[in-house]
Amino acid sequence: MxxxxxxxxxxxxxxxxxxxxxxxxxxxxxxxxxxxxxxxxxxxxxxxxxxxxxxxxxxxxxxxxxxxxxxxxxxxxxxxxxxxxxxxxxxxxxxxxxxxxxxxxxxxxxxxxxxxxxxVTDNAGRLPLLAPMSEVAGRMSIQAGAHSLEKYLGGRGVLLGGVPGVEPAKVVIIGGGVVGANAAAMAVGLGADVVVLDRSVDVLRKLDAQFGNSIKTVFSTKYAIEQHCTEADLVVGGVLIPGAAAPKLITRELIAKMKAGSAIVDVAIDQGGCAETSRATTHADPIYIVDDVVHYCVANMPGAVxxxxxxxxxxxxxxxxxxxxxxxxxxxxxxxxxxxxxxxxxxxxxxxxxxxxxxxxxxxxxxxxxxxx
Missing domain, CATH: 3.40.50.720 (NAD(P)-binding Rossmann-like Domain)
Known part of the structure; x- marks a missing residue:
């Protein structure tokens, strides 16, 4: 051939x-x-x-x-x-x-x-050709989010890990799959206060076994998403329905309730994004602001590395x-x-x-x- x-x-x-x-x-x-x-x-x-x-x-x-x-x-x-x-x-x-x-x-x-x-799937029902880029995007989401929180870009001016005497940023990760697990690993490594939401108790158990007390795991409901997103400095959207458009879990009304200068990195943007305010951006012009919330929605994040x-x-x-x-x-x-x-x-x-x-x-x-x- x-x-x-x-x-x-x-x-x-x-x-x-x-x-x-x-x-x-x-x-x-x-x-x-x-x-x-x-x-x-x-x-x-x-x-x-x-x-x-x-x-x-x-x-x-x-x-x-x-x-x-x-x-x-x-x-x-x-x-x-x-x-x-x-x-x-x-x-x-x-x-x-x-x-x-x-x-x-x-x-x-x-x-x-x-x-x-x-x-493309494998014997365990996973997505083996999506996984490597999800790993990269998950890890990059924390880098991109940390950058988006810098004041000159419109962010809150918060350092993810804080410093002695100053509390760290709260990172909320929606979706505990490959993206979410890799985002959590990076966020924990930087010393952030990390919460992961997912609708699968088995996924939450796996994350709990992997990270122990380094993260908090929460069963995902509309109420839980609203509660934690309004408290968050950084939200990472890592939800996935294979082949389908991403569900809009973060409403426009919720974005308006989030902290001024907080940031959202919507890794699900390839599938339309999980926030109603998300629209695809590029590495040349990666962020925009809606209701004082910095949005990073680059559709080919792994292309940066x-x-x-x-x-x-x-x-x-x-x-x-x-x-x-x-x-x-x-x-x-x-x-x-x-x-x-x-x-x-x-x-x-x-x-x-x-x-x-x-x-x-x-x-x-x-x-x-x-x-x-």
Whole structure:
């Protein structure tokens, strides 16, 4: 199979779909890799590195899309990229379709086979291709939140860990999954007063066992969210419903009740955000203020630490890339139920029920559509 790796073009996105090491592995399996020039240069992977790995470097993204049978990316394809897709191609990347109607429509129109990292599962029901970026985003959320609390940005001027004689900031984390657990680890490390809310008692038990008295765990209800958010200096939104739009747990009215200069980092913004006041921002212009509350809603947070993120992501995605290439998309999806769960759009049809429900679109099961590939 001929696999194409275009340069990412989303605002301040420096990650790359395949590292030279991953490309080398793909080539060792007997496949070909074409990479757009300078695709990884910003994070230290030169064109020469890709050539040494056995890949071919092409001058433009158009060349990559024209030649490749499978496109491997990081972020959802931008409009110009979506127009380059064709029915015979497989797209393997993050999609986050539920809140993104234009992208969904374009992928339907393309006729391509579109597999989303974020809905691929494993034997334990986890999301193995989302997890590494959730780990990064969870840890980054505390860095971003600490920065957002600085006075010159509109924050309260509070240091997360305080100092001797001055109490630390209160950090409230909504969602105790991968994002929440990693955010808690960073916040505890900085000495903050940490509360984690979740609707799963099992998740809360796990966090309690992991962190002990370093955090407080609270069963999430509307009342509990309001109580703790109004007391918080920093709120981290880490909720996730796989493939679906994030629930709006933080209302506009609640934002208005929060402390002036407090901050919210909405890690769920890829799926539309968990606050009614959230809207996607970029690394170039990451924050805005609503009712004196600083909002950080960057939709590709891990892109800021792109080298670490790329390597962590490739560790998770490479086995699936090889499976798709070695067996071909149809056989790979047929034989791997977890990879099949990643199929979101196939030959003009939505095959992810959460996306179909979010956008009121016609749905057919992924397995039913395999015969079309």
């Amino acid at each position: 001929l696999i194409g790796v275009p340069k990412e073009i989303k605002n301040h996105e420096y990650r790359v779909g395949l590292t030279p090491m991953a490309a080398h592995e793909v080539v060792a399996h007997g496949h070909s890799v074409v990479v757009e020039t300078n695709a990884g240069t910003s994070i230290g992977f030169t064109d020469d590195d890709y050539v040494a790995a056995g890949a071919q470097v092409l001058p433009t993204a158009e060349d990559v899309f024209e030649k490749a049978e499978m496109i491997v990316k990081v972020k959802e394809p931008q409009e110009v990229e979506r127009k380059r897709l064709r029915p015979a191609q497989t797209l393997f990347t993050y999609l986050h379709l539920a809140p993104d109607v234009p992208q969904t429509n374009d992928l339907i129109e393309s006729g391509a086979t579109c597999i989303a990292y974020e809905t 792109a080298r670490t993120s790329t390597m962590a992501l490739n560790n998770a995605t490479l086995p699936f890339v090889l499976e798709l290439a070695d067996k071909g998309p149809r056989k790979a999806l047929e034989e791997n139920e977890h990879l099949l769960n990643g199929l979101n759009v196939c030959k003009g049809v939505i095959t992810c029920q959460s996306v179909a429900e979010a956008q009121n679109l016609q749905y057919r099961s992924a397995r039913e559509m395999l015969q079309e590939i």
